Amino acid sequence: MSDTHSEADLATTKLAFVRDDFIEQQEAPTREGGIGQWIRVNLFASVPDTILTVVMILFLAWILPPLLNWAFFNAVWDGANREACLGEDRGACWAFVEAKFAQFMYGRYPLGERWRVDLTGILLIAGTIPMLIPRVPFKRLNAIFLLIVFPVVAYVLLVGGYFGLPVVVTDRWGGLLVTLVVAIVGIVVSLPLGVILALGRRSRLPFVKYASIVFIEFWRGVPLITILFMSSVMLPLFLPEGVSFDKLLRALVGVAFFASAYMAEVIRGGLQAIPKGQYEAADAMGLGFWQKMRLIILPQALTMVIPGIVNTFIGLFKDTSLVLIIGLFDLLGIVQLGFTDPNWSSPQTAVTGFAFAALVYFIFCFGMSKYSIYMENRLDTSHR
Amino acid sequence: MTKIILSAAAGAVALGLGAQVASAQTLESVQENGYVQCGVSTGLAGFSNTDDAGDWTGLDVDYCRALAAAIFDDPEAVRFTPLSAVERFTALQSGEIDVLSRNTTWTMSRDTDLGLNFVGVTFYDGQGFMVPKELEVTSALQLSGASVCVQSGTTTELNLTDYFNANNMDYNPVVFEGLEEVNAAYNAGRCDVYTTDSSGLASIRLQLDNPDDHMILPELISKEPLGPSVRQGDEQWFDIAKWVYYALVSAEELGVNSENVEEMTESENPDIRRLVGSEGTFGEDIGLENDWALKAIKHVGNYGEIFERNVGPETPLQIERGLNALYTDGGVQYAMPVR
Missing domain, CATH: 3.40.190.10 (Periplasmic binding protein-like II)
Structure with a gap:
């Protein structure tokens, strides 16, 4: 056989997959784009798609006008009391939210001291935002500020009693302040504690192992509501009369331990997913246990379980509303307390209050969710 | 699960109450703290709710303010602990609060078994x-x-x-x-x-x-007679709590209110003179100053004023006095005389 096939050779061998003529030349595709194209491709590509689209449009047409009317066009934006929100076709009573807004944020924190809450919030934001943006330098200093300096400053500012700041008892705390305090303490405590518990559960030392298992299973085996009840109803009975811990502190400890147990199991999942080779490689390099964990295992394990961790955070954030049953007013609690003010009782008060609370919760949870997706993509060093 | 825990808690409450002897010196510790710790509900229109400024208001709340005013001459010398229904008795028992003023129905089992002392009926509900x-x-x-x-x-x-x-x-x-x-x-x-x-x-x-x-x-x-209660075992504190309530009702019976109470110290009527402390040592007998009732009425008003301000016909709630009117007006509010 010769080195190159002649055309005649090809024709005679009759290989079925070899094309022996040109495709007829076609016109260049019309350049499609814009809204029309998008709609056709995304909404009406096939019969089922078209049906779904029509159904959804009908659904939106049915739900949106009344919703918008309620929330905006018929809503009552200002007023001094319930009179403003009474009437046949009144929509949302935003005047109620407006009147109680400061309470929803600070609870009953004394008026003249609210700058302390504001300042704490500003410090928190100032510390958190650079931490969350990967490009910003000085991460180590930033972390020291957030994890060591900030909690002390926040405690001094919020509770008072030092530097001439009057003490504000936690009975007066409430609203978003309490929600954030409970959620942030829960989040900040539960992550490191969860890591330690997860490592402890996989430890070869029997005491450490069983202590971790007992801790995790105990806190995970009891509903949060029961833990809160225990802390507020049972605990005082075991203490000598007159001795009582701060109610908020009890709730904080309960919530933090509860979240830690969940976090431990999420992280344990990540640890288990790391191939054995990684552990052995680290051992072979002569790394000690903590070095191995810090440099090799945890960075991989934690990255892998980011969705689980954020899931726990979001769950924790929403669970904070359970503190209402022990008489602490978190955001939802204080909104509901607002309903009982006879000066604002109207058919729309409750609905509006709940809508407002839902909106605030949504902003926080959606924010956390979005950030976790961003982090996932960034840290994706790929096992894929 | 919650139910089991709750009933266990209730059992523990009952046991704890039997064992616990309430310390007798509530007044002393209240005076030392500088405030009365008062348990209220977590929100009940007209009884305990917060207003736009975030201050607690309501009928139950005003009773506590009157109590604080009688002791400290200051209706603000009170801290409120909002309590859910399950927590309320434990909170009182464990000493977390000094008085429970939380739309609580006065029943025999609560009065005896749970170790409470009901002060009186501030609102006859039903x-x-x-x-x-x-x-x-x-x-x-x-x-x-x-x-x-x-x-x-x-x-x-x-x-x-x-x-x-x-x-x-x-x-x-x-x-x-x-x-x-x-x-x-x-x-x-x-x-x-x-x-x-x-x-x-x-x-x-x-x-x-x-x-x-x-x-x-x-x-x-x-019948749902609602009223404040205190721990059993501290007779002095019980007396104070009880007589503050009677003083508020007496004041209405005698026509003494927050506006005229100062002038009433000059009154000729011996009943009024005893109530406002111009005569006798009734305040000292319960460990307070003689003008204890005057202070309470001056700051908070008499029972009628409290009722009208929080739940009465002029408020959005528009509750008629009904059973809560004075006995002279066809109701059943009747104060024991200060004598």
Whole structure:
């Protein structure tokens, strides 16, 4: 056989997959784009798609006008009391939210001291935002500020009693302040504690192992509501009369331990997913246990379980509303307390209050969710 | 699970109460702290709720303010602990609060078994009926054949059955699990009558589309005497709590109110003179100053003023005095004399 096939050779061998003529030349595709194209491709590509689209449009047409009317066009934006929100076709009573807004944020924190809450919030934001943006330098200093300096400053500012700041008892705390305090303490405590518990559960030392298992299973085996009840109803009975811990502190400890147990199991999942080779490689390099964990295992394990961790955070954030049953007013609690003010009782008060609370919760949870997706993509060093 | 824990908690409460001997010096510790720690509800319209400024107001709240004023001459010398229904007795027992003023019904078992001492009845509540005005019903006895909205699994439901059976009337119960559902059903006209405690009816009425189209019938078919309570075992504190309440009612009986109480120290009437401390040593006898009642009335007002300000006909709740009127006006509020 010769080195190159002649055309005649090809024709005679009759290989079925070899094309022996040109495709007829076609016109260049019309350049499609814009809204029309998008709609056709995304909404009406096939019969089922078209049906779904029509159904959804009908659904939106049915739900949106009344919703918008309620929330905006018929809503009552200002007023001094319930009179403003009474009437046949009144929509949302935003005047109620407006009147109680400061309470929803600070609870009953004394008026003249609210700058302390504001300042704490500003410090928190100032510390958190650079931490969350990967490009910003000085991460180590930033972390020291957030994890060591900030909690002390926040405690001094919020509770008072030092530097001439009057003490504000936690009975007066409430609203978003309490929600954030409970959620942030829960989040900040539960992550490191969860890591330690997860490592402890996989430890070869029997005491450490069983202590971790007992801790995790105990806190995970009891509903949060029961833990809160225990802390507020049972605990005082075991203490000598007159001795009582701060109610908020009890709730904080309960919530933090509860979240830690969940976090431990999420992280344990990540640890288990790391191939054995990684552990052995680290051992072979002569790394000690903590070095191995810090440099090799945890960075991989934690990255892998980011969705689980954020899931726990979001769950924790929403669970904070359970503190209402022990008489602490978190955001939802204080909104509901607002309903009982006879000066604002109207058919729309409750609905509006709940809508407002839902909106605030949504902003926080959606924010956390979005950030976790961003982090996932960034840290994706790929096992894929 | 929660239920089991709760009943265990209740058991522990009962045991704990038996074992615990309340310390006798509540007044001393209150004076040392500089404030009265008062347990209130986590929100009940007209009884304990917060106003726009975030301050606690209400009938239950004002009792605590009166108590604080009698001791400290300052109605603000009080800290409020909002308590849920399950927590309230433990909080009082464990010394977390000094007085419980949380729309709590005075019953025998609570008074004896739970180790509480009820101070008095600040509000005579009871199960009532609300109807649309267009039904033109003026008495609960005309409700035969009506459909009645009621929350399931409550004593309210049982009382309802008993009442209609006792009066040989038919009715058609429309039962719901949650309060919000009952409200919605009544608002939508799914039943003719709404029944629950009358103070509750007053606040539910405000949440209806047209509150003015509905009225609360005069009959109360159950007894719910609500009042503050203190720990057993501290007679002095009990006396103070009790007599502050009597002083508020006495003041109304004698026509003493927050406006004229200062002038009343010059009054000729010996009853008034004893009440405001111009005569006798009644304040010192309970460990306070002789003008204790004057301070309470000056800052908070007499019982009538407290009632009118928080739940009375002029407020959105529009609750009539009814049983809570003075005995001289056909009610049952009757104060023991300061003598």
